[in-house]
Amino acid sequence: MLAFSRIQPTQGAWTVQANSKKADDRQPDKRKQSLYFPEEMLSEIKREALRQDRSLSWIVQQAWRIARDEIKKFPSINLDTDVVED
Structure with missing residues (x-):
């Protein structure tokens, strides 16, 4: 599960710092995960969150x-050249 803890502007996008926590873990994973959203997309997400009275997360x-x-359904990128997909 991701819990967004901080949103900060970066060049041309917004970075969302997220703490990950596995369902079976008692302690959260302390590593941070950054999700990048273009400013326009993040603005839309914020407007929808306000409209629904919900969190961005x-x-x-x-x-x-x-x-x-x-x-x-998107095709995967196979980086292992020895593996052949059917």
């Missing part, structure tokens, strides 16, 4: 759940 999680099956 909740909006992004719902978007992932909705889009997950479509994204899985």
Whole structure:
């Protein structure tokens, strides 16, 4: 699970610092994960979060759940040249 802890501007995008926590872990993973959103996209996410009175994290999680099956249809990039896909 990701919990967004900080949003800060970077060049041309926003960085969201996220703490990851596995469902079976009692302690959160202390490594940080940065998610980059173009300013316009982050503004849309913020507007939707305000409209629904939800957190940015909740909006992004719902978007992932909705889009997950479509994204899985994208072709993968196979970096291992010895593996041949059927």
